[in-house]
Amino acid sequence: MKYVLASAVIAAALVTGGQASAQAVGIATSNPGSIFHNIGTAVANAANQAGINATIQPATSPNQYIPFVASGGIEFGAANLQEVNYALEGKEWFTGSVNPDLRIVGHVMPLVEAIFVRADSDIRSIEDLRGQPMVDGYTAQNTILPQLDAMYATAGMTRADMQPVQVPSVVGGADAFIAGDAVGFIFAHGAGKVREADAAVGGLRALPIEETEENLATIREHWPVGFFATMEPGPNAPGVEETSTYFAYPQVIFTHAGVDEETVYQMTKAIYDSKEAMAQTFPPFNAFDPADMASDIGVSEFHPGAIRFYKEAGIWQE
Structure with a gap:
């Protein structure tokens, strides 16, 4: 029940924010002090510097908020690739809950x-x-x-x-x-x-x-x-x-299939261009290599907006 209420608050906040700016997006993370909260904060800061109105929305853990992103409840999330793949296929602790609309934006630092x-x-x-x-x-x-x-x-x-x-x-x-x-x-x-x-x-x-x-x-x-x-x-x-x-x-920024291509394109570009800014927010981003953002993601798929950027950047491999 606590998560459901938190989800409702997130959704309401995003609707309100969307009225103020077409570029307002949320990034789901785990609680403060966690690695995904740190990653999401760094990405949100980079996105804001790039003109995207991004805010982080913490929950307890990825196994709670990955399905929320997959359902379109929030635009983006930070998680590990293995868990996103499990959620996509409905395996392990996601058994009985297939999430086919999950899409990858890109790899970040391991x-x-x-x-x-x-x-x-x-x-x-x-x-x-x-x-x-x-x-x-x-x-x-x-x-x-x-x-x-x-x-x-x-x-x-x-x-x-x-x-x-x-x-x-x-x-x-x-x-x-x-x-x-x-x-x-x-x-x-x-x-x-x-x-x-x-x-x-x-x-x-x-x-x-x-x-x-x-x-x-x-x-x-x-x-x-x-x-x-x-x-x-x-x-x-x-x-x-x-x-x-x-x-x-591997860690990834992920999204869902319903987020429009331009929004994902701009977020992908902001991450690709912002290694230094993200490392200033969270030093482990010094290990981030933008050229690796389009690396292998196993059973998952990249969002078309991310693919468009990677092709322009010359790092896309069919």
Whole structure:
């Protein structure tokens, strides 16, 4: 009921905004502190600088707002590619709810994720989590459990090897860690909540995963679009103690088939032209490569407005 009411408020706001400006659009994100809220904020800022009146509309998690975008309730959203593909086909936690009108605008920066623990703890590897109280459940954010499964599997473990601490979302998981209820939490590198946790406990350690063909095959059993990314220590990477590799996967801006071609064209162009501005809002956008926006999206389709821009930019491949 809470989500339904929030959806109604979003819809009403968009109708009101549309009367003031034909270019007024909404971008659905997850809650403040999350990676998708950070991504959506950066994209909205870039869009506004390009003359598009864009506002972000937070919800608890993508598995709530992806269907809302698919139904035409809001124009755009920020999410991971795997979850959009699941929603499109009605698979996994979207079983029974096919969303054929989802369309992709473009790839943005990859999400690089880790399990974070206290820097002053004895936990230095994922294996060291065995038997420890760890975040679990994620009732409002179904996407997290297979990602945890993927990470644990690289150490020959499952979630059953930990003591479960039930949380609704990644933000809730970080809060449980800060409160001392769990020894670690899963989150994206660079997110605001990671900085908050780093300051709250006096320093974090991000548990790396060795980049091997075996580990890559293992994570893809649980998360088919997963890959490895290298992180360097630095002010924008709390918890990274040395150059290490971590679990990563593609992030996208998506829309629905009913959004007019010109609006999607202008949004695509704004993102393509705004790497520097988006990185100033959210530093992980330094890893964004505009030339990769039209990269492979699996079973999903690009919106015609995005395709028109990519053809003009010379990066479209049939």
